[in-house]
Every structure is written in C-alpha cells, then in structure tokens.
Amino acid sequence: MSWFPRITPGFPQYTGPYSVGSADFEIPVSSLDSPASSPDSSISTVAFRIFYPCEASAREKAVKWLTYPHRGYVQAYARFLGAHNLFAQLFSYFPHLLYYATIPVKANAESLQANTESQRWPVVIFSHGLGGSRNAYSHICGTLASHGIVVIAPEHRDGSAPVTYIKSPSSGKVRPLYYRRASHTPSPEVYEHRDNQLKIRLWELGLIHDAILKLDEGSLYIPANTKITKRESGELNDVVNQLQGQLDVHTPGSIVMAGHSFGAATMVQFTKSVYYNDQSDDPSYQPLYTPSTSSSITRQITPATTVLLLDMFCLPLRSPSTEWLWSQPMPCYAPSGSGGDALLAVLSETFSKWKGNLSDMKLALSEDPTGANLSRTKAAPTFFYPTASAHLSQSDFGILFPRVTRVAFKSEEPERCLKLNARAMLQKMRENGFEVASTAQIDAEEEDKSFPVDTPFNTREDWRILATNGGIKGWIPINIDDGTESEISEGKEDIILLLPRTRIEQNS
Structure with a gap:
C-alpha cells in the first residue's frame, strides 16, 4: 500500500504564517435570534465550518474533505454528475480515493489568541455556489485563515449542495436534502426557483450572523446528541470558549462578505437587502429578506462593508420580483462610502x-445598475481574471482533480489560480483597513532573495496584485466601464461547479 498516498487527492499546505484549526457546527435555529421569519419551517438547523488561526503546537487531528456520512456524499456527487440512481448507490460502496482526502487543518484545535492591534481577528463569511458545500472551498478559506482571519463557510439548505443533512434538534434524526436542478435560461419558473433559494440563503446568513455574535460572546453552546458525541461536543464548546472575545464583529461594517458564483450573487443580494430594508415604495418589489430594523445585522451592513466576489452568477439578481433592488447600487456607493474601493x-x-x-456583473457593481447613467463619481471596483482558468478553479476541485479539469475545462495551474485569488482578497482587505498577515514570498512570486521574512503581522502591501500594471503573469484586469449595456444574462456557459455544458443541458 506504499503507493496509495501518492494517488490520494490532497491539498498543499497553506502559505500564511499561522497554523489553521477548523470546527464544524450545526446549530438549532431555535437557539438563535433570527432577524427575519423563516421561509421554510422544515429547516431546523444552520450548518457551517469555521477556519481559524490556531496554536502551532495544537494536537494534529485530520479533517476529511468528505464529511460524514461519506457514502451519502459520494452518492450525491454521482447523482449530481448525472449518474443513474442505482449506479450512484453502487458507486458509493466501492473504495473511493475521496474518502481519504484530508484538509490541512487541525480539527477543533486550540485557537490562537489574536495579536492584532484590536486584539480581535478579522472575520469573513464565504457563501458557496451551485454544487458547493461548507468544505468545497476549503483551500481558499484555509489560506485566508492562515493569514490571520476567521472564515465562516455556511452550507446552504436551499437545494444547491449535492446533499446536505439536516438534523432534528429534538430526536437527533437526520434527513438528507438533495440538489434541486434548475435551468440557467431566464423564465418565470427559473426566477421563482432562484428567488426561493435566495430566501433561504439570506435567512441563513442572518442566523449565522447571530451565531457569530454568540460565538464571540461565548454563548454558542453545542449539546451532545446522536450525531455528535459528548467528547466532540466538548471539543466544540472548547473552541467556542477560546474564540470568545476574539472576533472583530461588533463594529459596523467589520464583517467581510464573500462568495463564489451563486454565493457571490447571494452576498450582493444580502448586503443590498439589509441596507435598503424598508426603503422601497415600489409596489412591484417583493423583498426576499426583510430583517427587523432593530436587529444587529442592520447595524452591521454599512457603506463600509467590504464585498469579495468570485465568478458571480448574475441571473438570480435579475428576477422581476426584485427589479427595484437591482436598480439600487451597492451600499459602498452611498455618500459616506468609498465606492468601488470596497469591492473586489x-x-x-x-x-x-x-x-x-x-455585462450584468459590471452593471451590478456600478454606481447605476440600470445603466441609465454611466458617469462615475467614486472609484471603480477592482476587477481581474486569471488566464487558463475555469469556473471550478476557484473551488477545491481544481486541486483535487487537476488532470480532469485540464482536459475537460482547459484550466491550468489550479494551485496558482487559487493563490492569485487569495492574494487579491487579502490585499483588498488590507486596503480597507483590515490587519492581516503579509503575502508569503513564494505566493508573491518575488525574485528578490533579500525579500524580508514575514513576521506575524508585517502587513506589507501586495500592491501588484490589484494594480492594472502590476506585471503579474496571466493576471488580466477588466475595465468595468467598457460595455455596460443592460443585458439579462442567459445560461450560455457552464455555471455549475463541476459539469461541462453539454451535461448541464441534458439534465436541466
């Protein structure tokens, strides 16, 4: 079996100066204070994984990329890939290399005390796309955490994950919720489907925000049940106790909102829904999320909120029921905001x-999403793409299956692509006042051997990654002012995380 580790998919180590711990949470909705009413009473819990800086000496305990139950996840991915249900079930019984793939984090490790000037770690919430999960972006989330950031990765219960398991808080019984396929061509049915998904996603984000506040207060208690042993619940509660008072989440605008694909659209809809809450008198507007004006989330989302968007899928934002919200600019364009300086x-x-x-994405991030007035009064958003990259290049799948993605999607250098994304995200945070560790010399691709070794909080600017003339190979700037005519996007390309376009069309 000496050959086995060499063929098992795996991840490179993170390049930041900190070791990374991770904890997996599923919290009863009943124990949280929701800013808005529930759109689906059958969803009894919210689930998310936390990536955080941990003690380097913390006990090693591997975290599998496939969460429990492993066979159920393999079945779900087989179904997601279009396999016949019987084949998917049989497939799950064979030894599969993904069973053995682990994330380079330490499970429930002792957290590191924040050594920033504020004595608190910056916090990012990262929303997954179609076909994603709380683990599907582990490498970019872990990379951010290794630079001194606490990253919260929700698993949405809206039918966008291949499968997610919802636990009954009372009985401990678990029920699966499978992927719900929909077309990517605009139609009333498609918009209704995406609206319903967004209602769940936005509601979950409001709950997760409350969970983060309780985590910082030390009041997020994890009871033992049939799914989590007494020892595991004790470890999770230890993590809660260690992170108490360590999260920079109380200052308005302090939480960074990030996401990929449908997750990026989710964060745009979330920030605008909260910021413009109760401001519309348009009778055609049907808000998907209406938080209480007295809730803490309405104080958190401000013109200072930083938003990081990877490969945003814009169709869900163009629903006729939310056309009024589409016409409103991102909060950063308010008079007190910094404009596009807060957007990546x-x-x-x-x-x-x-x-x-x-075209839709440029409009969504412009000062006037209607396209009626393209004049600029504030800074433009930062906009780039890496060459030879595909939609899944911003997830874990490029690293797990480099040969498959190279052949199927013509994508190259998956690890470098993720490094470029992480560098841009970190530098955007630095430019907005977040204290994060410097980009590693190996990531910055520096040739100067006299480049100083990073200290834990040498927040040296990585200016080249966000400069249009930075000279970084294969890192191409996009001009947001070029071609921003109003156009509702159709599903002409693959926006599913895994599948080539032909398979999407066959199964939509």
Missing part, C-alpha cells in the same frame, strides 16, 4: 467570456 471581483477566464453575465 475576480472572474475565471471562462466567465470573462460569458458576455451577458459579464
């Missing part, structure tokens, strides 16, 4: 060629 958009090369979606 990174596309894959594939998405940069999807003209309808690109």
